[in-house]
Amino acid sequence: MSVAEIEATEIQLEAPSGLWRDAWHRLIRNPGAILGFIFVGTFVFAAVFAPLLAPYDPKEQHLELIANGCCPGPSSEHWFGVDLLGRDVFSRILYGARYSLVIAVVSVSIGFSIGLLLGAAAGYVGGVVDSAIMRVMDVMLAIPGLLLAIAIVAALGPGLKQIMIAVGVANIPIFARLVRGSILSQRESDYVLAARAVGVRRPSILFAHVLPNAISPVIVTATLAMATAIIDVAGLGFLGLGFPDPETPEWGSMLTEVNEYLQTAPFLAIIPGLAIVVAVLGFNLIGDGLREALDPKLRGR
């Protein structure tokens, strides 16, 4: 084997094919991202298997448990203690994961898909379409995210679907802007010109060539948006704008009534709070890891 041949095989061994595999390899070597996967894995596991894992019904009240004052702390029967109405906090945390996960996934999907379409249309078509879409996005961006979500929930009323829509709509302009910017920078590149020169039609240039190349910052943002969505949902719940049924085991609303009980039962605030932090931190760690993995220039920044 000649030296050149050896070098060629080495290069082949070193270089996994494609951006995504390359990024994946970098991601799983990043300790922060691995911690993120563990956190998010725990969160998703708790959400999916809540009915199997939870020792009690999250809505079942046992007032006899708080007969001697509020509230008995963690014990072997109730790992995280019981709340003001004698409900098992551990079970409520597990079920709460379901609400956070489902709302975050659906609302980010709403923001992502509509934002992607609008941003792609604005960036690729340009002209009047671009101006019209982006001016509407500017107006939406003029109201800060949480305030916009609060305003939408106030109009639609509390409830699962309403929260998803509110948080989702607040996400649309963020994705639209990002996709548009990313596409604008791709549109002028040589491979688009080449595709156009050989007669590829516009929609297929957009979907087959431009979008896949413009998508990596969008995926990073989507991961980080999951984190923000979980925080926003908890914030709405905390303000009492979450669910019409106060029994609903939602993490943010679990923190609403604990103010007066901080002296006697601080764990009622600390446990749901930590649950939110773990889920949010997990997505933030993965998002940061993805950003570094997809753009090696940023490493360590």
Next chain:
Amino acid sequence: MLRFIVRRLLLLVPILVGLSILVFFWVRALPGSPADSILGERATPELVKEYNERFGLDDPVYVQYWKYVKTTATFDFGVSSATHRYVTDEIKERFPATVELAIGAMIFAVSFGIPLGFFAAKRYGSAFDHASLFLSLIGVSIPVFFLAILLKYVFAVRLGWLPSVGRVSVELEAEHPTNFYILDSILTRDWALFKDAVEHLILPAIALGSIPLAIISRITRASVLDVQNEDYVRTARAKGLPPRTVDRRHVLRNAMLPISTIIGLQTGLLLSGAILTETVFAWPGMGSWLRDAIFNRDYAVLQGGILFLALVFVLVNLIVDISYAFINPKIRYS
């Protein structure tokens, strides 16, 4: 430069028109009706009809919109149905409270965030650097209201060092010429009020400042890392300037550009995004006011308050944009 400012101001016009339309229809989409919320249990069909006629609520939508634009343009947002006071008067009391809180939060975030990011960059790759990165990640991952409750638990409930409710102790009744309590206390030389107001500000300001702190320290770190390897820094070092002078005059000064932009943008967010912090600490600012308005269905307050906050947010961002062009000699907008 003038052309740039004029152009940015002109760009505001469509945003303001869009905002006014959005808020107008949003208020009409709210459940219930203004007549019901004002009249409450006294509402009979006749009274509701009279009310609607008096306030033109049966007019066609475009007539109502035009009327709304005309009154809003003179900063007349109507009367609160909960307190029967002018919304503008309430804003005059509430907004200074929020501004005071936001300034306090920003002072906290800047005075800890910049040194944290700066020293992390100086010790790039060290344990301190990793700790600062992790800390800033925690900062953006912890919900503001949870941090607020934790602070309240530790410093107010457990240690009893600081108050955790309101802007000032109830027994201290003082003059409030500007409604900025700390400024008021300095103007009237009321030092007891000054101490009390500052003490009340500390916990809410730390809670609200945690996110900007995390973001500022991250940006500072990245920005210092960028600037550190520039030719002019190397030149300054080579000509034998003491390291401190190089840091202050060459590194930090150039690194401040992106940092100051972030500070400006975050201030805009704080002014409009203090709802959660204000709720935990019963801080009588814009946020807790709007929250109550949602539950009371106080239409005038919601319409005026949201529009006002969005306006502040847009204006702050505009000022940030323009001052960026001023600070950065490299960017001369055409």
